[in-house]
Amino acid sequence: MKRQYLFYLIALILCSHSAQGIYFTTTSAPYIVYRTGSRIELNCSVDAFPNRNGSYIMWTKGGARVLNGSRIYVNTNNTLIISNALLPDTGSYQCSALAGGQTISTTTQLTVNDVPGKPRYVVLFNKMKESVNVYWTFTHGQDHNSPILAYRIEYRSNHNQTIRVQNVTHPMANNATVKLSPWGQYVFRVAGINTVGVGERSLWTAAYITEPAVPYNAPKGLRVEGSGRYPNRLFVSWMALPGEEQNAPGIGYMLYYKLDSDRFYTNLNVSNVNSYFINNLLRERYYDIYIQPYNNLGIGLRTTTIVRGFTSEAPPRSPPVNFRTTEIEANSIAVRWDGIPQNFIEGTLRGYTLRIWDVRAPGRSTNYTVGPNTLTYVFYGLMPYTVYEIEAFGRSRSSGRSYSARIVVRTRSSKPDPVMQLAAGAISTGNVVAANWVRPARANGIIIGYSLNITYTLTGRAYQYYGSYLLPGNVHHFSLSRVPRGTYVFTVSAENAAGFGPSRRAQAYASGDDYAPYNYLAKAVSNSRIEISWLVVKNPIRFEVRLREARNDSVWYKYGANIPGTARQITLDGIDGTKNYYVRMVSILNTGRNPLESSPTPQALAAMSSFEENLPPFNRAWFVILFVMGVILALILVYMIYRQFRSGPVQEPPKETHRAPRPPPQQQPLGQKELLLMMIVFFVLLQFNRVNQLIWAPLLIDDVCERRLIDIFGY
Structure with missing residues (x-):
């Protein structure tokens, strides 16, 4: 570099x-x-x-x-x-x-x-049973132009080939004591450390063998289990001592046990193993057990904990059978199981343990225990629309782990919490009011929509109903334009699969114009007549009615331009009954002021809507039957007409002159009379229950047909 x-x-x-x-x-x-x-x-x-x-x-x-x-x-x-x-x-x-x-x-x-050179001499002295002193020397110039800051002693043994490190931080040191284990063969080497890094290691020293001693450590992981198949014995297991902790040859273990009510222990020499069966014990009794290592030099320390075991007991060798849920609610889950087969129970079944946790936090589980005859349980206080994992296993007096059964289930939705941060206010020039909100903190399911109800009061009057709206779940804003002066109350509630949750309210004051029309209704009363009603706070000079065809998005034209300012209702004649219209009211004020327009009607108004209102109650089943019959009849008619044109004119067979076997009668083609009769029957059925109105009305009114088809087919 x-x-x-x-x-x-x-x-x-x-x-x-x-x-x-x-x-x-x-x-x-x-x-x-x-x-x-x-x-x-x-x-x-x-x-x-x-x-x-x-x-x-x-x-x-x-x-x-x-x-x-x-x-x-x-x-x-x-x-x-x-x-x-x-x-x-x-x-x-x-x-x-x-x-x-x-x-x-x-x-x-x-x-x-550069890094330091390797030490000149590395020797061992003060050799003890559990330690040794390592001495080293560095000659002049071995620091390689960078002062030595510390030293590193590395060593390993015949029991553990991993190189272990002991650091000496004093830069002037030339020896250190290393702790060892008895009955081990150790080798050492030393390296210096300067600002450049760790220097060259010295050669390994000659092997140093420490003197043997009795075991200093006790075995770990002592565990006792019973066995239902063998009710008179206990299975004891532990972790054997590693080589560096045996301290001498001839390692073995002494196993001590006694009844919990006795004073004296019985000992067993189990040699160099890590498990043992204690036989010839009393059935269904508690025994206290501990273990103690030994070698050729003597007995070492015993285990610090005495473990208690119970004969005739072992963990069940099978989980509960057919573990399942029987009822799932928003805040509770009911589970059921069929128990553990008797041939898999070793000893006496003491009951069942149920464990439940949220899959998002598996470390936070809750345990519940029930008796051996209980095969159902209900978990209460759960969170709605949350995935839980449930585990069940049998219990015995044994401390061993049993086999478990698991299921994963999601709780049902519950009604959502109220919406958050609902706020309403007037914007623009004061004749527009709007509301904004945030989805509930706990949706308890999937939010599919919002219900919005609006009431208002004008100049201190009682609150009146303005309108209701169902909004999609991704909409969090709503506004009304061209509203008259007054106070508007927005009531919003969220909806999921469980229904609508609690609502929240917010109000806004609009400083709109008192001459603006509001609460207007437009209704078709015949094929060519529309009836319109409205309200205002103050009377303008006159009103105008403006219409726009539903298929035209921009052109509004006047219809009724000289309506008195005191009028609250008008009937428009001469409307084209084959078209749909939007309606808007306009207040004409004094000279110099712009007209005040109302919002258009929320949806296209059909001039033939009165025709729809006179229809009888709709019978979906009857319509489906007639529709299927009509299709079948049409297919039959087409087939018979095809047969008739294919067979040609009908010829009469000659008279019989001999007494011979009669040939099978020829199939006669369908005549015009039969065809006419079948068509008459179909049209009579079609007229039943006035279903013809459903068939012919779409030719005149498009939205009527559309709403009927939505009722029938759901789209």
Whole structure:
């Protein structure tokens, strides 16, 4: 890696016999440090006036001129280059610039360092049963131009080949004590640490074998289990001591047990194993058990905990059978199971344990226990629309783990919480009111929509109903435009699969114009007549009615332009009954004021809507039957007409003159009378229950047909 430090030294030397001088510039680093293997560049240059000649640069190290070689050389730019730096390259480098009899020089102190070398001697002394003292020495120069900061002792044993480390942080230390285990064969090595890194390791020392001793540690993981198949014995298991904790050859274990009511223990020598069956015990009794290691030098420490076991008991070898849910509500789940087969119960079944947790937080579970004869359980206080995992397993007096059955279930939706941050206010010029809200904090399901009810009061009157709206679940804003002056109350509630939740209210005051029409209704009373009613706070000079065809999005035209300002109702005649219309009321004020327009009717109004209102109650089943019959009849008619044209005219068979077998009668094609009769029957059925109105009305009124089809087919 190329590293370069540049420090600029500018010297101005004036000649004693001339006003003109020569500028010498040498660039180098006063003190630089590199690691072995680096590439080093030392720069030096001189600048002279044009009338001065004979300037040159020379590099020296310790007073001796630096000669060009394969690794150290001076290039054409007078830069000293040292490639693949070595420790001997450390020294004082001088750059001398000579010109016009004047000389200037600068010195750079270069240090090349590396990790420490390996120690000269590593010996062991003060050899004890459980420790040894490691001693080492470093000769001069082994720090490799970087002071040693700490030392590292590495060692391993015949029981554990992993290299373990003990650090010595004092830089002047030359020995340290290492703790060992008895009856182990250890080897050691040492390395120094400086700012560059960990140095070379020394050679491994000769093996040091510590003296044996009795075990110092007790076995861990002692566990006792009963067995229903063998009611007179207990199974005991533990973790055997590792090699470094055995401390001597001949490792084994003494197993001690007694009845919980006895005073004295019975001991068993179980040799070098990690499990054992204690036989010939009393049935259905508690026993206290502990274990103690030993080797050829004696008995070690016993286990600190005495474990109690129960004979004739073992965990069931099967989970509850047919574990299932029977009822799922928003805040509760009922489960049921069929019990554990008797041949899988070793001992006496004490009951069942049920564990439930939210799958989003598996570490936070709740346990419930029931008796052996209980096969149902109901979990209460759950969160709606949340996925839970439920586990069930049998219990016995044994401390062992039983087999479990699991199910994953989601609770039902419940009504959502109220919407959040509902706010209403007037915007624009004061004749627009709007409401905004945020979805509930707990939806308890999937929000499918919002219900919005609006009431209002004008100039202190009682509140009146304005309108109701069902909005999609992704809509959180609603506004009304061209409203008269008054207070408007927005009531919003969220809806999910469980229904509508609690509502919230917010009100807004609109400073609209009292002349603006409101609460207007438009209704078609015949094929060519529309009846319109409205209210205003103050009477304008006159009203206008404007109509727009539903299929035309922009053109409004006047219809009834001279309606008195005191009128509250009008009937429009001569309407085209084959079209749908939007209706808008306009208040005409004094000269100089713009007309006040109301909002258009919320949906297209059909001039033939009275025809729909006179229809009888709709019978979906009857319509489907007639529709299927009509399709079948049409297919039969087409088939018979096809047969008739294919067979040609009917010819009478000749009279019989011989007494011969009669041929089978020929199929007669359908005649015109039969066809006419079938058509008459179909149309009579079609007229029944006045269903013809359903068939013919769409030819005149498009929206009637559309609503009927939605009722029938659901789209």
